[in-house]
Amino acid sequence: MMDHQATFQLQPLSCPSCIQKIEKMLVRTHGVHSASVLFHAGKVKVSFDLLQITAAELRKRIEKLGYPVQTVREGAGSA
Amino acid sequence: MIRWIDSKRRSLTGLSGSLILAAFAFHFADLKIWQATMLLTATLIASVPIALHAVQAARMRLPSIELLVTIAIIGAIIIGEYWESAIVTFLFLLGEYLEFRTLSKTRSALKELIESAPLEADVIRDGGIFTVAAEDIRSGERVIVRSGGKVPADGTIVFGRADFAEAALTGESTPVGKTVGDQVLSGTLVDNGYAEMLAEQVGADTLFAKMIERIEEAQEAKSKTAKLLDRFARFYTPATVAFALLVYVWTRELHMAITFLVVACPGALVIGAPASSVAGIGNAAQKGVLIKGGDAMNRLAQADTFVFDKTGTLTLGKPEVTMIETLERIDQNELLRLAATVEIASEHHLGRAIVRAAEKRGIEKGSPPANVHIHKGLGIQAHIEDRQLTIGNRKLMQTELVALSESVLTYAEKREREGHTVVFAAVDGRLAGLFSIADPIRGDAPAALDELKRLGVRKFIMLTGDHRHTAERVAARLGLDEFHAELLPEDKAAFIEKLKAQGRIVAMAGDGINDAPAISAANIGLAMGGGTNTAMETADVVLLADRLESLPRAYSLARATVRNIRQNITLAIVTVAALLIGILAGTIHLAAGMFVHEASVLLVVLNAMRLARYDRKNKDKRPPAHVQWKKTEVDVVKEM
Numbered sequence: 001m002m003d004h005q006a007t008f009q010l011q012p013l014s015c016p017s018c019i020q021k022i023e024k025m026l027v028r029t030h031g032v033h034s035a036s037v038l039f040h041a042g043k044v045k046v047s048f049d050l051l052q053i054t055a056a057e058l059r060k061r062i063e064k065l066g067y068p069v070q071t072v073r074e075g076a077g078s079a
Numbered sequence: 080m081i082r083w084i085d086s087k088r089r090s091l092t093g094l095s096g097s098l099i100l101a102a103f104a105f106h107f108a109d110l111k112i113w114q115a116t117m118l119l120t121a122t123l124i125a126s127v128p129i130a131l132h133a134v135q136a137a138r139m140r141l142p143s144i145e146l147l148v149t150i151a152i153i154g155a156i157i158i159g160e161y162w163e164s165a166i167v168t169f170l171f172l173l174g175e176y177l178e179f180r181t182l183s184k185t186r187s188a189l190k191e192l193i194e195s196a197p198l199e200a201d202v203i204r205d206g207g208i209f210t211v212a213a214e215d216i217r218s219g220e221r222v223i224v225r226s227g228g229k230v231p232a233d234g235t236i237v238f239g240r241a242d243f244a245e246a247a248l249t250g251e252s253t254p255v256g257k258t259v260g261d262q263v264l265s266g267t268l269v270d271n272g273y274a275e276m277l278a279e280q281v282g283a284d285t286l287f288a289k290m291i292e293r294i295e296e297a298q299e300a301k302s303k304t305a306k307l308l309d310r311f312a313r314f315y316t317p318a319t320v321a322f323a324l325l326v327y328v329w330t331r332e333l334h335m336a337i338t339f340l341v342v343a344c345p346g347a348l349v350i351g352a353p354a355s356s357v358a359g360i361g362n363a364a365q366k367g368v369l370i371k372g373g374d375a376m377n378r379l380a381q382a383d384t385f386v387f388d389k390t391g392t393l394t395l396g397k398p399e400v401t402m403i404e405t406l407e408r409i410d411q412n413e414l415l416r417l418a419a420t421v422e423i424a425s426e427h428h429l430g431r432a433i434v435r436a437a438e439k440r441g442i443e444k445g446s447p448p449a450n451v452h453i454h455k456g457l458g459i460q461a462h463i464e465d466r467q468l469t470i471g472n473r474k475l476m477q478t479e480l481v482a483l484s485e486s487v488l489t490y491a492e493k494r495e496r497e498g499h500t501v502v503f504a505a506v507d508g509r510l511a512g513l514f515s516i517a518d519p520i521r522g523d524a525p526a527a528l529d530e531l532k533r534l535g536v537r538k539f540i541m542l543t544g545d546h547r548h549t550a551e552r553v554a555a556r557l558g559l560d561e562f563h564a565e566l567l568p569e570d571k572a573a574f575i576e577k578l579k580a581q582g583r584i585v586a587m588a589g590d591g592i593n594d595a596p597a598i599s600a601a602n603i604g605l606a607m608g609g610g611t612n613t614a615m616e617t618a619d620v621v622l623l624a625d626r627l628e629s630l631p632r633a634y635s636l637a638r639a640t641v642r643n644i645r646q647n648i649t650l651a652i653v654t655v656a657a658l659l660i661g662i663l664a665g666t667i668h669l670a671a672g673m674f675v676h677e678a679s680v681l682l683v684v685l686n687a688m689r690l691a692r693y694d695r696k697n698k699d700k701r702p703p704a705h706v707q708w709k710k711t712e713v714d715v716v717k718e719m
Contacts, residue, residue: 024141040295040353061139
């Protein structure tokens with residue numbers, strides 16, 4: 001299992017229901033191990049399997065849900 | 080297209096609002112058709128972004144509040160309630176906008192911090208000066224810092240001198256002069272001067288970046304209340320759906336069922352507690368205090384007993400060797416050289432004092448020691464240049480069977496009564512000399528303790544591995560209720576457990592590795608920012624500014640935050656309960672319900688916003704009734 005991490009910076013979030021929406025969507029996505037939304041920082045941290053999905057694909061899915069991504073930072077799994 | 084609509088949200092909200100006002104005018108002019116047209120147009124305009132989000136979520140097979148509202152609107156239009164549909168959509172958008180505006184205020188403290196992060200840097204590469212983005216600096220590269228600029232990486236000054244203001248990191252704004260060999264940290268402001276530094280940590284590895292990340296995570300770390308609310312929300316949402324269905328089956332009124340669904344959304348309940356802790360944590364961060372989450376905030380507010388480590392917490396932790404006594408066999412500088420070489424391996428304050436003393440005298444250290452063994456809370460042993468060195472306190476000498484003569488003990492006790500810590504040094508199992516080390520009390524300690532007492536803390540206790548006489552002097556000077564000396568790290572932790580068993584809520588403040596067990600045993604652990612990483616990682620609260628005076632500030636802020644959370648939860652529960660009863664009684668309709676619902680969300684966020692500006696000086700002026708300025712055992716100590 002290749003553990004890979006990516007942090008997506010979104011525009012500021014305002015509704016707490018967004019957290020559940022985004023997290024649920026990501027966790028359901030094939031290849032994603034875990035996802036957490038930092039509500040107040042407007043960030044999404046995802047740990048996923050690089051063999052099954054890429055950060056660019058994750059970005060597309062987040063944007064498709066209605067949350068434009070500003071920047072993406074990638075790194076091998078540390079935390 | 081979708082982005083365009085999202086970016087036009089504000090204009091759409093404004094447009095639908097003015098159409099509703101126009102409809103209101105037509106209502107009085109008795110132009111029914113015009114009124115209906117206006118209202119329908121308003122509904123349509125405002126429902127575009129709502130329906131859009133509903134569809135986006137539905138496509139991913141996720142339910143959303145937008146979907147509920149969209150269903151409610153369609154329902155309202157079908158039954159001809161145009162007023163209702165227009166006002167509900169308008170309020171939904173307006174509420175979202177206002178929430179966003181106010182929430183960003185509660186987040187402002189952290190945002191300011193993030194914005195003070197350095198962006199660009201001038202580096203010297205291949206003999207030329209280049210401007211690069213701060214995260215593109217390579218570790219080991221030479222970076223130029225000028226007055227007015229920001230330090231772009233963590234590193235050491237290798238040329239020049241400058242004054243640095245570390246406000247972003249510690250909340251302390253007075254600039255500090257630094258020169259060759261001094262450490263500088265990313266995010267600090269160069270007040271004036273010119274210097275060149277070697278970058279060591281860059282980008283996300285700098286202390287500044289790590290601190291921001293920790294604060295971001297702290298703001299998300301949920302308090303027990305928040306976790307409870309989360310669990311509550313998990314069954315609450317399906318429960319309301321089921322209940323709404325029940326209402327429909329019972330009353331056959333689709334309208335009432337939908338109203339029930341929309342209004343029952345636990346908006347204020349979900350956002351109330353987190354908004355307060357975010358504002359509180361942000362405010363604390365600006366004052367140089369890192370509080371790791373809402374739960375830590377809660378426990379800090381409840382603490383009634385404060386326990387302090389002595390060295391590095393109540394004192395400056397920069398002890399100095401004031402005197403070296405040697406027995407005939409060895410020369411003073413030679414003993415200092417041996418001791419300093421061994422103590423290089425130690426992280427202990429006293430060990431560092433010995434190393435510093437050697438550096439000050441310009442003594443070259445010997446070859447690295449072998450078989451280093453650190454006895455926590457006792458001292459250190461190592462093999463060096465074919466000699467066995469044992470450096471530490473009395474206990475270590477006893478366990479290692481180093482004989483201490485009557486005259487040595489009398490001398491040591493005399494030095495200790497004068498406020499020194501005495502460190503014994505033995506070579507090959509025989510005592511070779513004594514180091515007298517003194518460590519001054521922090522200047523802000525008395526005021527900080529007084530302030531905590533005024534805020535209602537009942538008991539102050541000091542724990543130290545140091546000798547009894549030294550501890551006694553510090554305790555007497557600061558007017559502590561109790562002190563316990565000559566403790567091992569596990570003794571400190573055991574003592575904390577004992578206090579907890581007595582029903583006290585214990586805060587433990589420390590700075591060293593040896594304090595870490597006690598810090599984690601306490602109900603709430605605090606670490607000094609100048610201390611070791613272990614202490615800072617273990618603690619729930621870090622005084623980044625490394626000043627004790629920020630402790631009472633954090634304490635009163637934590638209390639204010641907990642009060643604020645309670646107010647918000649009460650407000651939210653009362654509102655939802657009143658609304659649901661009103662709906663079931665048939666006195667509240669969708670638009671009014673929506674209005675009250677959105678208003679309650681705004682109210683809790685506004686209430687939380689007060690915390691972002693909370694300043695200790697305006698509040699808590701009167702001392703709580705139970706504080707008694709009683710004279711304690713300290714008097715007894717003074718007479719000794």
